[in-house]
Amino acid sequence: MPIYWGLARTGALLEVDLHRAAPDELSRLLVAGDLDIGPITLVEYLRHAEDLLLIPDPAVAADGPVLSVNLVTKSPLDDLPASPRVALASHSRTGVLLGRMLLEDRYGRTPTYTVTAPDLDAALADADAAVLIGDEALRVHHEPRGNHVLDLAAEWRDWTGLPMVFAVWAVRRDYAEAHPGLVKDVHLAFRESVRRSRDEIDEVVAAAARWEPFAPDALAEYFDRLQFGLGDRHLDGLREFASRASRYTGRDPEPVPALPEGGPEFFAALER
Numbered sequence: 001m002p003i004y005w006g007l008a009r010t011g012a013l014l015e016v017d018l019h020r021a022a023p024d025e026l027s028r029l030l031v032a033g034d035l036d037i038g039p040i041t042l043v044e045y046l047r048h049a050e051d052l053l054l055i056p057d058p059a060v061a062a063d064g065p066v067l068s069v070n071l072v073t074k075s076p077l078d079d080l081p082a083s084p085r086v087a088l089a090s091h092s093r094t095g096v097l098l099g100r101m102l103l104e105d106r107y108g109r110t111p112t113y114t115v116t117a118p119d120l121d122a123a124l125a126d127a128d129a130a131v132l133i134g135d136e137a138l139r140v141h142h143e144p145r146g147n148h149v150l151d152l153a154a155e156w157r158d159w160t161g162l163p164m165v166f167a168v169w170a171v172r173r174d175y176a177e178a179h180p181g182l183v184k185d186v187h188l189a190f191r192e193s194v195r196r197s198r199d200e201i202d203e204v205v206a207a208a209a210r211w212e213p214f215a216p217d218a219l220a221e222y223f224d225r226l227q228f229g230l231g232d233r234h235l236d237g238l239r240e241f242a243s244r245a246s247r248y249t250g251r252d253p254e255p256v257p258a259l260p261e262g263g264p265e266f267f268a269a270l271e272r
């Protein structure tokens with residue numbers, strides 16, 4: 001909501017054909033060419049970087065705790081078995097890969113993984129731990145119900161000293177070449193939208209609290225943690241994630257390729 005709130009305030013909403021969907025679906029639509037500009041989870045951006053150009057904002061990032069991307073364990077992390085069963089939320093790509101890298105490369109475990117519906121009870125029915133994102137992760141952060149909750153953006157910062165970038169905005173390269181002016185307009189409309197949200201954050205929180213099962217204070221804290229643009233440190237974090245992810249997924253059926261030399265490639269006509 002903080003990303004598109006201002007589109008309604010400025011009238012820009014009337015000029016764009018806005019689609020709302022879960023992150024995996026939005027990523028799929030952009031890659032398939034059914035969306036021209038949109039958010040894409042970092043892992044899918046890295047897989048399709050040759051077809052896409054990065055837009056510097058909005059983005060979904062955090063420099064420290066994000067509250068909404070969590071490893072939830074039944075026992076404290078120290079007591080997690082050497083080969084735990086770990087359920088991965090089906091609508092996450094980047095959060096679940098971050099969770100796998102941390103579990104194996106930082107906490108020294110050799111898990112077996114299953115894919116789960118993004119729901120705590122389903123996730124932990126048959127597993128020792130789960131990686132959850134979004135609303136369900138935020139809910140568990142507030143109501144752990146006896147489980148242990150590890151914030152994966154905070155863990156990433158401890159591990160690397162860098163912010164974690166979960167999703168970026170990108171434009172399809174062919175669309176950007178055909179309509180550079182429109183891409184610029186859309187970028188500025190979203191930039192203005194996020195700026196308005198910051199100015200009117202109490203109203204954004206009140207509106208979000210009407211639709212979401214969270215108290216206004218919890219939403220205000222969450223929106224404060226989220227960072228909506230890519231600064232130099234975020235780019236360092238993005239490059240570090242890309243480099244670790246490409247090494248880590250080298251033997252996966254669908255590896256994450258390394259960024260091309262000098263990457264990521266931005267849509268050149270935009271100010272950063």
Ligand SMILES: C=C(O[C@@H]1C=C(C(=O)O)C=C[C@H]1O)C(=O)O
Binds near residue numbers: 023
């Ligand atoms: C911060 C979040 O990160 C999300 C995590 C994603 C992923 O793991 O693939 C995708 C989009 C992001 O918006 C969240 O869901 O709250």
